[in-house]
Amino acid sequence: MDQINLFPLFLSLRVALTATLFTIIIGLPVAYYLSMAKGKFTDFIDTVITLPIVLPPTVLGYYLLVLLGRQSPLGIFLEERLNIMIVFTPTGAVIAAMVVSIPFLIKSAKAAFANIDPNIINAARVLGRTEFNIFLTIIIPLAWRGIVAGITLSFARALGDFGTTLMVAGSIPNRTMTMPIAIYDALLAGNRDLANILVLIMTIVSLTVLYTINRLEKRVSKGGN
Structure with a gap:
């Protein structure tokens, strides 16, 4: 068997970690707002x-292509004014x-925030x-267990994404080919x-993530923060 190229593994981890970081920065304030606000707009x-x-x-990937593609207003602005390309790059992934x-x-953080006693916040x-x-x-x-569970789920989802990443970033070897895409290409090539x-590696990572989530859920069910 040919030597295994570990680039897809490292790229997947880098993409998942970076995506999770931005998810935390953006997601936590949004989750808190949704847990506090009421109404049809919310x-x-x-x-x-x-x-x-x-x-x-594929539908989600198509929407992102329409929004960020080189022919879209935003894509043209980013490329011509800031020299930034999104589609078929690691940034797109x-x-x-x-x-x-x-x-x-x-979703996870919102539920955790909603369970906090409002009297503590008012005090x-x-x-x-x-x-x-x-x-x-x-x-x-107070909500850290729910937040950690959400972060773990988000990281796992980002690590295992296939369809949306393929649509936006493509499958360029040693550039945008993540682990799920590498598995797909290996099967197509008959390897x-x-x-x-690659499947074994992804399975081990997934089992580790699921075990972590289950342990967190058991701690939450026992009560106490």
């Missing part, structure tokens, strides 16, 4: 955020992974704490030995 935002979970990956994974963090406000300080020093520590090894 419900609409929540529905839009949930769409990546239920939409077929990160964006695709973030879009498909961020709903899992938002902090009476004591003169700012909203940002309350969010960092009270909300996050079952390579496919088996």
